[in-house]
Amino acid sequence: MGLSGLDIFKKLPKTNCKECNFPTCLAFAMKLAQGQANLDDCPYVSDEVRAELSEASAPPIRGVTVGTGDQAFKVGEELVLFRHEKTFFNPTVFGVLISDDMPQDQVEKLVKQAEECEHERVGVILKVGVLALKCASGDASKFASLVEKVKGLSAKPLILMSEDPAVLKAGAEAAGDVNPLLYAATEANIEAVGELAKEKGLPLAVKDADLGKLAELSEKLTGMGLKDMVLDPAPRSPKDSFTDLVAIRRAALKDKFKPFGFPVITFPCEETDDELYETVLAALYTCKYGGIVILSHAEQWRMYPLLVLALNIYTDPQRPMAVDSKFYEIGAPDENSPVLVTSNFSLTYFIVSGEIEGSKVPAWLGVVDTDGQSVLTAWAAGKFVPEAIAKFINTSGIADKVKHRKLIIPGYVAQISGELDEELPDWEIVIGTREAADLPAFLRQFSTS
Numbered sequence: 001m002g003l004s005g006l007d008i009f010k011k012l013p014k015t016n017c018k019e020c021n022f023p024t025c026l027a028f029a030m031k032l033a034q035g036q037a038n039l040d041d042c043p044y045v046s047d048e049v050r051a052e053l054s055e056a057s058a059p060p061i062r063g064v065t066v067g068t069g070d071q072a073f074k075v076g077e078e079l080v081l082f083r084h085e086k087t088f089f090n091p092t093v094f095g096v097l098i099s100d101d102m103p104q105d106q107v108e109k110l111v112k113q114a115e116e117c118e119h120e121r122v123g124v125i126l127k128v129g130v131l132a133l134k135c136a137s138g139d140a141s142k143f144a145s146l147v148e149k150v151k152g153l154s155a156k157p158l159i160l161m162s163e164d165p166a167v168l169k170a171g172a173e174a175a176g177d178v179n180p181l182l183y184a185a186t187e188a189n190i191e192a193v194g195e196l197a198k199e200k201g202l203p204l205a206v207k208d209a210d211l212g213k214l215a216e217l218s219e220k221l222t223g224m225g226l227k228d229m230v231l232d233p234a235p236r237s238p239k240d241s242f243t244d245l246v247a248i249r250r251a252a253l254k255d256k257f258k259p260f261g262f263p264v265i266t267f268p269c270e271e272t273d274d275e276l277y278e279t280v281l282a283a284l285y286t287c288k289y290g291g292i293v294i295l296s297h298a299e300q301w302r303m304y305p306l307l308v309l310a311l312n313i314y315t316d317p318q319r320p321m322a323v324d325s326k327f328y329e330i331g332a333p334d335e336n337s338p339v340l341v342t343s344n345f346s347l348t349y350f351i352v353s354g355e356i357e358g359s360k361v362p363a364w365l366g367v368v369d370t371d372g373q374s375v376l377t378a379w380a381a382g383k384f385v386p387e388a389i390a391k392f393i394n395t396s397g398i399a400d401k402v403k404h405r406k407l408i409i410p411g412y413v414a415q416i417s418g419e420l421d422e423e424l425p426d427w428e429i430v431i432g433t434r435e436a437a438d439l440p441a442f443l444r445q446f447s448t449s
């Protein structure tokens with residue numbers, strides 16, 4: 001971190017437009033200098049200044065991408081120890097361990113589990129992010145066969161696991177150009193594995209159970225020109241893993257200790273044979289501070305709560321989750337279908353649309369831009385008010401899609417119906433239910449004629 005906050009401030013536009021979510025350019029610059037803001041949050045920095053500030057603005061924990069295309073994931077780039085200080089950025093990625101000494105049907109079963117574990121929650125797709133392929137046989141050709149087999153069954157990113165450089169090379173060649181994470185460089189193999197990662201341009205995990213040695217290895221690999229690394233403190237005992245994960249994060253953020261400025265991988269599957277305890281450990285490492293967490297299987301009872309935990313922790317607490325402001329077709333609505341409006345808070349949208357869907361009454365659901373606030377909060381903040389709703393209705397084109405002119409508003413804002421009547425003289429304002437759960441019964445008896 002070469003530049004002070006004032007140095008950075010001199011290079012910013014100084015318009016105090018607040019688009020970066022800081023009140024002034026100076027406040028943004030100060031946070032940037034402390035590694036607690038992201039330069040990308042200011043859209044007005046020129047490419048020239050961006051390049052100049054790149055070192056000063058680089059996150060203290062490097063972002064590392066594994067995989068390619070739609071399935072690729074990034075871990076790292078975290079700026080804070082505690083989510084409430086700002087936010088966490090790249091959610092923990094969960095993976096499943098598959099080894100080349102497993103029977104074929106076990107390999108297929110684990111890949112299938114990982115593939116089938118996919119859930120949508122508040123508009124976000126939650127899924128198993130990576131498959132960790134381990135060479136337990138010590139046989140390079142057997143390992144390459146496993147990589148080829150799994151690659152044929154799944155497009156998920158891969159981690160190739162062996163401490164034998166020849167085995168890793170065979171695995172990397174079998175994987176082709178899918179940008180797998182090589183695991184792992186150790187004190188014994190660091191030159192050969194480091195060179196392999198460099199030659200193939202692949203991210204590399206570095207492992208040592210001693211934090212001092214881990215730092216030395218990380219520095220050595222950086223000296224060899226490697227940039228994309230993942231750390232494995234590898235103590236394989238819950239207490240020590242937890243202590244190491246916290247120590248690494250603190251050293252990277254508080255002391256700007258560059259050898260630890262990388263995301264971390266954890267293996268709860270190697271710390272216990274008890275499935276429940278393994279899941280609890282995975283939850284612990286999700287909270288502090290595992291970037292990648294590898295499990296022994298991906299059964300739904302375990303994965304769903306872990307995925308939701310990661311979603312919750314990595315959701316920005318300062319920015320309500322919002323859906324796009326527009327009319328959504330629920331079912332296959334036509335010109336006689338009911339028209340409803342609500343706010344664009346994700347949870348509100350998904351609860352209301354879910355109840356409409358459950359009613360089996362096709363409908364048009366209009367979502368007004370309320371900056372992600374719920375109906376009552378948005379009303380109190382002046383965002384879900386007659387003028388805003390009328391403007392949305394008048395510009396949405398809904399009047400061309402339906403023959404009737406009945407607009408259902410949430411029961412919680414019944415008090416605005418009179419004023420909304422005046423704003424939308426062509427529409428009849430109908431007061432809907434207060435609770436979304438009552439919508440199905442309401443819609444089934446509602447008539448637009």
Ligand code: SF4
Pocket residue numbers: 012013014015016017018019020021022023024025028041042043044045
């Ligand atoms: S977005 Fe850029 S120009 Fe606007 S206040 Fe933030 S730093 Fe200043």
